[in-house]
Amino acid sequence: MSSSGRLEGVIWCRLFRRANQRAVLLRIHAQIKTQGSLRHALPARRSKFRPTPRKAPLYDPEQATADMDATPPVPIISLGGEGDESPLGPKILDAVVQTGFFYLADHGITPQEIDLLFSQSAEFFLHEPEAERVRCQDRNNNTGYTAMQQEQLDPTSRAGGDLKESFYLAGLSRAEGGSSSVDPQYRPPSQMLPPTLAQHREAISTFIEKCKGICDAVLAGFAEAIDLPSNFFTDSHHGQHDRLRLIHYPPTPIVDPDAESTLATSIRAGSHSDYGSCTLLFQKDVGGLQVETKPQQWVDIPPQKGCIVVNVGDAMEFWSAGLFRSTQHRVVLPRSASESGSRFSVAYFCQPDEDARLVPLDISDNIREKCRGDLMARDEFQRRCAAKGVSNAAELTGGQHLRARLTASYRPTRS
Numbered sequence: 004m005s006s007s008g009r010l011e012g013v014i015w016c017r018l019f020r021r022a023n024q025r026a027v028l029l030r031i032h033a034q035i036k037t038q039g040s041l042r043h044a045l046p047a048r049r050s051k052f053r054p055t056p057r058k059a060p061l062y063d064p065e066q067a068t069a070d071m072d073a074t075p076p077v078p079i080i081s082l083g084g085e086g087d088e089s090p091l092g093p094k095i096l097d098a099v100v101q102t103g104f105f106y107l108a109d110h111g112i113t114p115q116e117i118d119l120l121f122s123q124s125a126e127f128f129l130h131e132p133e134a135e136r137v138r139c140q141d142r143n144n145n146t147g148y149t150a151m152q153q154e155q156l157d158p159t160s161r162a163g164g165d166l167k168e169s170f171y172l173a174g175l176s177r178a179e180g181g182s183s184s185v186d187p188q189y190r191p192p193s194q195m196l197p198p199t200l201a202q203h204r205e206a207i208s209t210f211i212e213k214c215k216g217i218c219d220a221v222l223a224g225f226a227e228a229i230d231l232p233s234n235f236f237t238d239s240h241h242g243q244h245d246r247l248r249l250i251h252y253p254p255t256p257i258v259d260p261d262a263e264s265t266l267a268t269s270i271r272a273g274s275h276s277d278y279g280s281c282t283l284l285f286q287k288d289v290g291g292l293q294v295e296t297k298p299q300q301w302v303d304i305p306p307q308k309g310c311i312v313v314n315v316g317d318a319m320e321f322w323s324a325g326l327f328r329s330t331q332h333r334v335v336l337p338r339s340a341s342e343s344g345s346r347f348s349v350a351y352f353c354q355p356d357e358d359a360r361l362v363p364l365d366i367s368d369n370i371r372e373k374c375r376g377d378l379m380a381r382d383e384f385q386r387r388c389a390a391k392g393v394s395n396a397a398e399l400t401g402g403q404h405l406r407a408r409l410t411a412s413y414r415p416t417r418s
């Protein structure tokens with residue numbers, strides 16, 4: 004075939020796939036109007052949502068990145084490169100007590116490593132046969148594949164399950180007692196990998212270890228920020244429950260975010276706070292992530308070149324007695340053509356150990372004074388704990404909180 008013929012073929016494949024997906028979504032939205040629930044409107048088998056296997060293009064790192072360098076809505080903080088020995092703690096204090104979100108620069112993972120992981124992720128979501136994906140599901144260990152709408156991050160919403168699919172990876176080399184010396188008590192579970200990911204096992208494992216290293220630095224920063232020894236939190240984080248999560252939000256039609264009807268349709272990721280100590284979020288070229296900076300006030304956190312989004316999770320909010328904020332965030336449906344294609348993201352969830360007690364700390368007067376304007380009132384802290392199903396954080400362990408939140412947001416796997 005000539006190159007122009009091939010190009011034409013590719014364009015037709017893309018147009019056909021887009022039209023096919025659009026038709027399915029439009030049918031579902033029409034059914035929502037009559038049946039009132041997207042979950043009921045879902046086809047019995049979810050495979051209709053999928054791009055056609057083996058014909059879809061892989062993730063293209065050269066795609067336009069229009070939003071990338073707009074004025075950042077949260078601070079950009081350097082983890083420190085050569086010649087920058089300044090400690091992280093004082094640099095992140097304001098951000099973690101205000102929104103709990105910041106961009107992290109100079110983190111040591113190269114753009115090439117990130118691009119590679121995103122293309123491996125796209126290869127999995129767009130090319131791995133359904134049987135292989137499903138074979139690797141393990142909800143008991145929070146590893147492997149999760150299907151479209153299996154998770155509903157905001158269980159209170161009437162919109163139904165989130166329009167995304169994902170794959171959770173536990174520390175691969177740690178699970179086998181590999182390179183790093185992990186006390187067997189804190190070993191993450193081993194898991195099956197589907198062929199498209201198994202062939203990249205080494206690279207993915209290295210990526211996970213790098214994320215763990217960054218999280219250890221962030222945890223040390225959290226401790227230093229409140230005048231604690233830098234190992235205060237890292238001692239309770241052996242990576243046992245940490246997960247790297249590859250996420251794919253398939254193409255969906257553009258919606259008007261302010262329209263009343265949009266509230267009844269599903270969302271890419273419902274409003275939620277993260278469950279652990281901190282999250283590293285890698286975004287590429289498609290936006291949609293928003294943070295609730297004030298009640299009902301949602302601010303976009305667009306991809307920022309070279310930066311990871313870091314946010315505080317519930318465990319750290321409990322531990323810090325509400326000084327650090329685990330803020331609600333979500334991923335909205337496409338608002339423009341640039342958001343309507345597939346969105347890929349990668350999250351590294353850093354979790355406290357199973358037995359870590361999340362007893363709220365006594366925050367020193369010195370730190371309280373520094374954060375005066377942003378301190379959370381005691382009753383607000385209690386209210387936020389209660390909203391997350393926690394009556395007394397002092398009696399909670401890292402493992403208990405994680406399981407409670409996962410149980411609340413996942414529906415059982417279909418057999």
Ligand SMILES: O=C(O)CCC(=O)C(=O)O
Pocket residue numbers: 250272277284286292332333334348349350
């Ligand atoms: O995909 C994203 O950008 C955000 C995902 C997220 O917040 C989560 O999975 O907890």
Ligand SMILES: [Fe+2]
Pocket residue numbers: 275276277282332
């Ligand atoms: Fe999140």
